[in-house]
Amino acid sequence: MKKPLIVYFSLSDNGSTSKVASFISDGVGGDLFRIVPKKDYSKDDNELLIETKKEYQDAARPELLSFLDDISNYDVIFFVYPLWWNTLPMPFFTFIDHYDFKDKKIVPFCTNQGGGIGFSARELRNVCSNAQVMSGYGINASEVEQERDNIIKWAIENLE
Numbered sequence: 001m002k003k004p005l006i007v008y009f010s011l012s013d014n015g016s017t018s019k020v021a022s023f024i025s026d027g028v029g030g031d032l033f034r035i036v037p038k039k040d041y042s043k044d045d046n047e048l049l050i051e052t053k054k055e056y057q058d059a060a061r062p063e064l065l066s067f068l069d070d071i072s073n074y075d076v077i078f079f080v081y082p083l084w085w086n087t088l089p090m091p092f093f094t095f096i097d098h099y100d101f102k103d104k105k106i107v108p109f110c111t112n113q114g115g116g117i118g119f120s121a122r123e124l125r126n127v128c129s130n131a132q133v134m135s136g137y138g139i140n141a142s143e144v145e146q147e148r149d150n151i152i153k154w155a156i157e158n159l160e
């Protein structure tokens, strides 16, 4: 079986979303790619909310530091992200816009603070309309550690 790709975005190196990405990579192997925007988001919580809400309302596509050259070797791609404004953080959409996901299987995983997966899976079906987007898995950020085994089990099931 081909290696999967695990693409993730988190503002924090050791936040819940980065942990999920490393659990999945521990569990199923595969290559990890972190989406890093060129800009620095505000460290102030209130400013961050204002800034990201505007990005969301404007359907912004913040520039990224780098992209993967080629995703043609991957059939299964995990998208791992924190729920922002009930959807994916806008830098994720910059990444998505860069590629053609035709015939790829996209497996969404979302950390949140009670919003489940919001409408992120629906949004992914719109923007990756020629891919097979699986139903997403959402976990409260505070439960990520205790859910490690379940996350790995779910990731393995989605490889098939």
Ligand SMILES: Cc1cc2nc3c(=O)[nH]c(=O)nc-3n(C[C@H](O)[C@H](O)[C@H](O)COP(=O)(O)O)c2cc1C
Pocket (backbone or CB within 6 Å): 009, 010, 011, 012, 014, 015, 016, 017, 018, 048, 049, 052, 053, 082, 083, 084, 085, 086, 087, 111, 112, 113, 114, 115, 116, 118, 141
């Ligand atoms: C800008 C912003 C918007 C957010 N919007 C939502 C939301 O709509 N629903 C929700 O349940 N949590 C929301 N959250 C909470 C994050 O999803 C949660 O803190 C995230 O899982 C933390 O991931 P991290 O530890 O990798 O940063 C938001 C957080 C931020 C910073």
